[in-house]
Amino acid sequence: MSELILAIEDEEPVRDAIVAALESSGYQVITAEDGEEGLERLISERPDLVLLDLMLPKIHGMDVCAAIREHSEVPVIMLTGLAAEDDRVEGLTRGADDYITKPFRARELAARVRAVLRRSRHWSSDDREEIVVGDLVVRPAAREVYLHDERVDFTPKEFDLLEYLARNAGRIVARDRLLERVWGSDEYIDARTLDVHIRWLREKLEVDPSSPERLLTIRGQGYMLVTGD
Numbered sequence: 001m002s003e004l005i006l007a008i009e010d011e012e013p014v015r016d017a018i019v020a021a022l023e024s025s026g027y028q029v030i031t032a033e034d035g036e037e038g039l040e041r042l043i044s045e046r047p048d049l050v051l052l053d054l055m056l057p058k059i060h061g062m063d064v065c066a067a068i069r070e071h072s073e074v075p076v077i078m079l080t081g082l083a084a085e086d087d088r089v090e091g092l093t094r095g096a097d098d099y100i101t102k103p104f105r106a107r108e109l110a111a112r113v114r115a116v117l118r119r120s121r122h123w124s125s126d127d128r129e130e131i132v133v134g135d136l137v138v139r140p141a142a143r144e145v146y147l148h149d150e151r152v153d154f155t156p157k158e159f160d161l162l163e164y165l166a167r168n169a170g171r172i173v174a175r176d177r178l179l180e181r182v183w184g185s186d187e188y189i190d191a192r193t194l195d196v197h198i199r200w201l202r203e204k205l206e207v208d209p210s211s212p213e214r215l216l217t218i219r220g221q222g223y224m225l226v227t228g229d
C-alpha cells in the first residue's frame with residue numbers, strides 16, 4: 001500500500017509539479033490550497049506525510065505547522081522560497097522535520113520524502129519513553145535530555161542526533177547512517193554539518209569536549225555513545 005502525502009500549496013503550477021513528482025515515485029497525493037483546507041484534510045484523511053508551503057494565503061505556513069503539531073506527529077517537510085537561514089531554522093524549531101528550498105527538482109523532492117518517511121517509520125517502531133545511557137536520560141516524546149538529573153537544552157537537530165546515538169548506545173554508528181537518519185539524505189547535506197553538530201553535542205555532554213569520554217569518534221568508522229557501564 002502506498003503512502004499518502006498531503007501537499008499544502010497555493011500555487012497551482014507548483015502543486016501540479018509536486019503531484020507529478022510524487023505520483024511517479026509511487027505515492028498517493030492529496031492537495032490543499034491553503035492552511036485551513038490543509039488542516040481539514042489532515043484530520044479527515046490522516047496522511048503519512050505533509051508537504052507544507054511557507055507562504056500561504058490566510059494562515060502562514062509556520063502557523064499551519066504549529067496547528068498540525070497540535071493534532072498530529074505526522075512528518076512535515078516545509079517548502080520555502082525564502083533562502084534566509086533564519087526562516088529555515090525557525091521552520092525546523094516549529095516542528096517541521098525537513099525543508100526544501102524552491103525551486104526544487106522532482107528527484108530531490110521524492111528523495112527527501114522517502115528519507116523522512118523511512119526515518120519516521122524507523123523511529124515509530126521504537127516508542128520507549130526514556131532512553132537511559134548511564135547518567136544520561138533522553139525522553140523522545142518530550143524531547144528532553146537530562147544529564148546527572150539536570151535538564152540540558154538541545155536544538156532540534158542536536159536532539160535528533162543525540163536521540164539516534166542514544167538508541168544505538170554502545171554500537172558504532174557510521175557517519176553515512178547518521179546523515180541519512182538525522183538529516184534525511186546524504187545527497188544534499190554537507191558532511192561537515194555532522195562534524196559541527198558532534199562538536200556541539202560534546203560541548204554539552206563532555207567534561208572536556210576536546211578529549212571526549214562519552215561520545216567517541218571511532219576512526220574510519222563513525223561515532224559511538226558509550227554506555228558507561
Ligand code: CA
Pocket residue numbers: 009010011053054055056
Ligand atoms: Ca505559496
